[in-house]
Amino acid sequence: MAEKLPEWIVCQIGAREHYGIARALRRAGCLSGVLTDFWLPPGSMVGSMPGAARLRDRYHRDLDASKVYAPNLRMLGFEGVLRIRSLSGWDGIIKRNHLFQQEALKRLRKWRAPMSGGQTPTLFSYSYAALELFREVKDWGWRTVLGQIDPGPGEDAIVQNLRAAHPEWAEGIEHSPPESYWQDWREECGLADRIMVNSEWSRKLLVAEGIDREKLEVLPLAYDVGRASNCGSHPTFQKKSQLRVLFLGQAIVRKGIQDLVAAARLLTEAPIQIDIVGPHGVLPSGLPSNLVFHGAVPRSEAAQWYQQSDLFVLPTHSDGFALTQLEAMAQGVPVIATPCCGDVVVEGVNGWVVPAGNAQVLAERLRQIAQSPDMLESMRKAAMATAEGFGLERVAQALTQVGTEVVI
Structure with a gap:
C-alpha cells in the first residue's frame, strides 16, 4: 500500500535552524515528511557508535510524531570514507550533497502518490543540495521552494576581496567553491517556484546576480525562545x-x-x-x-x-x-x-x-x-x-501563504 503523500516534504542536510522549517510546517498541520542525512532519536544505535558524538544533536522532539527518514548508516559510511581518503573542503561538500540527494530521491519515489483532494505537493530543500531533487519532482508536477542559506556568489566575491586584503587570515577555513558549484546553483534557482531568503541583505545580493526578483521572498529565521x-x-x-x-x-x-x-x-x-x-x-x-x-x-x-x-x-x-x-x-x-x-x-x-x-x-x-x-x-x-518576536508561528504562516500562491 502506497504511503500517503504529504502536503510538504522538507529535505535538509544537518540540523539547520534546529529543523525550524519542518517544525513550523508541522505546527501548521501540513508536514508529513522530513528527509535528512542523520536523525538520531534517544537510544539510536548510530548515536552510540564511536565518533558519532557530534551527531547527537541531529534530533528534535517536536518532530517525534512526524515521518522522518535519514540514511544514517549510508551517510556515516560516507563520512568514514571521506576521513580515510582525507577528502575535505569543497570536494567533500559536493560529494556529500550529491549522495544525500540520491538517497533522498529513493525515498521520495516511495512517498510519491496522489494526494487527497488533488492537492499538489510542495518540496522544500535548501540551496546547493536541491538540484537533483528539483529536476525530478518538477517532472512530477510538484511545487518547489528553495531555502537559500546565504547571499550566494555575491557573498563569495566579498570574501575573496577580504582574503586578499587580509592574507594573515587567508589560510584559515574559508575557501571559494569551484565555478561548477555556482552553475548548479543557478539551475536550482531556475527550477524553484519560490526562493526563500532570510534577509533583505541576501535579497539584494541575489538580485545583483540576476536572480528573478519575483521569486524571492524574505523569511527571517525563527528562534524558539523556549x-x-x-x-x-x-x-x-x-x-x-x-x-x-x-x-x-x-x-x-x-x-x-x-x-x-x-x-x-x-x-x-x-x-x-x-x-x-x-x-x-x-x-x-x-x-x-x-x-x-x-x-x-x-x-x-x-x-x-x-x-x-x-x-x-x-x-x-x-x-x-x-x-x-x-x-x-x-x-x-x-x-x-x-x-x-x-x-x-x-x-x-x-x-x-x-x-x-x-x-x-x-x-x-x-x-x-x-x-x-x-x-x-x-x-x-x-x-x-x-x-x-521571531517565533515559528510567523514562519509557518509565511510558508503556507507561499504554498497557496505558487502556480505551476
Whole structure:
C-alpha cells in the first residue's frame, strides 16, 4: 500500500535552524515528511557508535510524531570514507550533497502518490543540495521552494576581496567553491517556484546576480525562545567590572574577525575581554591579550557562553541572517551587528549597528559601553522581547501563504 503523500516534504542536510522549517510546517498541520542525512532519536544505535558524538544533536522532539527518514548508516559510511581518503573542503561538500540527494530521491519515489483532494505537493530543500531533487519532482508536477542559506556568489566575491586584503587570515577555513558549484546553483534557482531568503541583505545580493526578483521572498529565521535556558540570568555588569564581549561563530574574514582584532588592539587599556568561541584556522601571531580564542564548542554549550557575557558582537561583512543575534537576545544579551545580515538589531533599543569593516567605530562603541554600563541594562528586556518576536508561528504562516500562491 502506497504511503500517503504529504502536503510538504522538507529535505535538509544537518540540523539547520534546529529543523525550524519542518517544525513550523508541522505546527501548521501540513508536514508529513522530513528527509535528512542523520536523525538520531534517544537510544539510536548510530548515536552510540564511536565518533558519532557530534551527531547527537541531529534530533528534535517536536518532530517525534512526524515521518522522518535519514540514511544514517549510508551517510556515516560516507563520512568514514571521506576521513580515510582525507577528502575535505569543497570536494567533500559536493560529494556529500550529491549522495544525500540520491538517497533522498529513493525515498521520495516511495512517498510519491496522489494526494487527497488533488492537492499538489510542495518540496522544500535548501540551496546547493536541491538540484537533483528539483529536476525530478518538477517532472512530477510538484511545487518547489528553495531555502537559500546565504547571499550566494555575491557573498563569495566579498570574501575573496577580504582574503586578499587580509592574507594573515587567508589560510584559515574559508575557501571559494569551484565555478561548477555556482552553475548548479543557478539551475536550482531556475527550477524553484519560490526562493526563500532570510534577509533583505541576501535579497539584494541575489538580485545583483540576476536572480528573478519575483521569486524571492524574505523569511527571517525563527528562534524558539523556549529553547533558551536561564534567560537573562547573568550578573549585572557594573562600571568597575570587566566588560565581557562574546563573538560566537567561525573566526573568518567574512564574519569580520580581522575587524574585531583591530578593534581589540585599540582597547588594550580598557576593562574589556573579548571571547572568541568557534572554529578557526591557524591564528596569526601577535594577537592582543584582551582577545581569548576558545575554539569550537558543542551547540549544547553555547547558552553558557551567552549567559556569562554582557554583550554579543557580530562585525560581519555578509551573513544570510546570523541566528546568533537571536540566540544572544533570548538570553538578554544586547548585540552589536552590521547592516550586512538579518534585520534584528534596532539602534539604541536592543543593541547597535556599526559599519562593516570599520574597526575604529566598533572600538569606540565598545569603549562607550564599558564606561556606561547602564546602557546595557536598559536593553536587556528589549533584547528578550525581540527574540520572542521571531517565533515559528510567523514562519509557518509565511510558508503556507507561499504554498497557496505558487502556480505551476
